[in-house]
Amino acid sequence: MAARTKQETLAWLRQIAGELATATLKRLEDTLPWYREMPPGRRSAVGLVAQQGIRSFISWYDDPQSTPWIAADVFGTAPRELLRSVSLQQTLQLIRATVEVVEERVTRGTDDSVREAILLYSREIAFAAADVYARAAEARGLWDARLEALVVDSILSGEADDALPSRIAALGWHGHGEVAVLVGTTPPVLDVDQLRRTARHLAADVLIGVQGNRLVLVIGRADERSGWTIAGREEAARDRLAEEPKDEVARMEGEPADDHQLSFLDIAQRLESGFGPGAVVLGHPVPDLVEASRSARAALAGFAVVRAWRRSPRPVLADDLLPERALAGxxxxxxxxxxxxxxxxxxxxxxxxxxxxxxxxxxxxxxxxxxxxxxxxxxxxxxxxxxxxxxxxxxxxxxxxxxxxxxxxxxxxxxxxxxxxxxxxx
Known part of the structure; x- marks a missing residue:
């Protein structure tokens, strides 16, 4: 069978585009369990992405140099909520299944240039998918940082409103029950990720706020009944294996959490190495995060007068500074x-x-x-x-x-x- 010319191949690809889309959806149905479990609306959106990918390949194969294609050509048809519900790993599985179908149906009876074009296009579309998710993660990270700063400011000022619980939920707060606030100085180089890993290792959750030269941590202990404690330990174990140097991680994180919940003072002792030089003051526990402003006021009041106790420990309880706080008004x-x-x-x-x-x-x-x-x-x-x-x-x-x-x-x-x-x- 004689090889087709490029124009004949293009006409043939446009003719079988619908067949390729149908075969792709069938392959997704057969090989991807998460696709089968999706609601009909989201399955339809995933199908549109696959079909758009096939059409985009045909346009790109026609003239790769005419106009540089962008990720929006493929992912622009997807609704915004689909990008939040489908992970990067699932997107790569979708691309792989689509490429396999196209490669099986198209490369038969064509020359090697079509196969090379499919491989090149699949590589570029995979990088484009990674870029889309990276940008989304970066935007979400910036939004989370601003939202976290807003929540910490509300806690410190005591100006909690009805929107505070929803903002806390949007941050993915895992803490349940009592909350305490830890206040100290900001280090010259603040390693926020290390603080979060240490807290996660201790089956706790933290909100981090920087107020000038003051570093504020809102600490919540995870509820053992929720199962998050076990997951937190497993994730912390993976973090410790991946971290270098390991002795530094062990020094900061200490031993793994026992079966019983650690006290807030124990958690503060493991986190204090993430603060700068000077005193670190721990406020008293309060029932929940909405009432954390009371613990914050005690910690800030203790932090303002802790220098009056010449041999104060680090960290020190705000309740151990009651005389100094009372003298300060x-x-x-x-x-x-x-x-x-x-x-x-x-x-x-x-x-x-x-x-x-x-x-x-x-x-x-x-x-x-x-x-x-x-x-x-x-x-x-x-x-x-x-x-x-x-x-x-x-x-x-x-x-x-x-x-x-x-x-x-x-x-x-x-x-x-x-x-x-x-x-x-x-």
């Missing part, structure tokens, strides 16, 4: 000290605990001096101090906790109403 710290320490001692059934603590702190934490003032044995003072620790959780014998307790007593005494005398007539 933080009303939340004042009310917390009163509610957590002064009020339980004041409302206790026996009044000797509050008096004993006052005397113990006023006497320089001396058991003998306190015993002499109260006319009791030093062992009685020890017993009452132990009862105080059991009641409020603070040990008055430690220097740092003694400062917290003394601040709470002073603020509690100031908050008490001033007694007024009743005027007596003559």
């Amino acid at each position: 933080d009303p939340v710290a004042r009310s917390t000290l009163i509610a957590r320490i002064y009020r339980p001692l004041k409302d206790h059934s026996t009044s000797e605990l509050l008096g004993t603590l006052w005397a113990y702190l006023d006497n320089g934490r001396s058991l003998e001096g306190t015993a002499r003032e109260l006319f009791v044995h030093p062992n009685t003072v020890r017993y009452r101090l132990k009862r105080i620790t059991d009641l409020i959780g603070y040990d008055a014998t430690g220097p740092r906790e003694a400062l917290i307790l003394h601040s709470a007593l002073i603020l509690g005494a100031i908050s008490e109403p001033v007694p007024t005398r009743r005027r007596v007539g003559r």
Whole structure:
């Protein structure tokens, strides 16, 4: 059989274009399970893309040099939601099935130039598909970064509105339940991807915001019942194998997460190496992400006064900075000290605990001096101090906790109403 000329081949290709499209859809139906499971509307859109690819090949084969074809020639017919629902891997499978059908039907009875044209076109269309998805991913990444910055700003300012939950959902937030905010300095070179990998390894999710020289992380622990914890561990294991150097990853990420959930302080200790020099302050946990502004306010207030604690740990809890925050005028710290320490001692059934603590702190934490003032044995003072620790959780014998307790007593005494005398007539 004599080989066709190029014009004869073009006429023949235009004649069998419909047959090629039908055969391609049949091949997709037989070989791609994800295509069979698609709704009819999306299957039709995928078919249109395949048909457009065949027509674009015929036009390109007619004159490759006339006008350079672009990816929009093929993917322009696809609706926008199709590009979001079909992955790059599935698109490459679609291209491969289409090329196989065209190659099987067209190369019979034609010369090698047609086969070479099909191979060249399939290579270019594959690169074009990758370019389309890369641009979409880049645009989505920029949009996610702006949306994440907006969400973090809303949390820090406390200006949460009805749109905040939908914005959080759009970011793909995996955290469930309690949330805490971690504040520190921004490093000279911020590695956002490393922070996310470390958090994912710890079965946690983070929102990252940069406020000038201040780095803010909103941390949420994943719900073990959701199954995300297991998936997060598997993905983190793959990340660790792919990362170089491995010892640096192990240093930052630490050991894999245990079966139980890590505390926010444990998570913060693994993430603190991603911050710059200086203090790192962790706010108290709150029930959900919508209320994260309360944790953010505590963390920011602690970050502003942490330099007053000369030997503060890194990271440090915002609640461990309650005296400094109260001295700086933080009303939340004042009310917390009163509610957590002064009020339980004041409302206790026996009044000797509050008096004993006052005397113990006023006497320089001396058991003998306190015993002499109260006319009791030093062992009685020890017993009452132990009862105080059991009641409020603070040990008055430690220097740092003694400062917290003394601040709470002073603020509690100031908050008490001033007694007024009743005027007596003559």
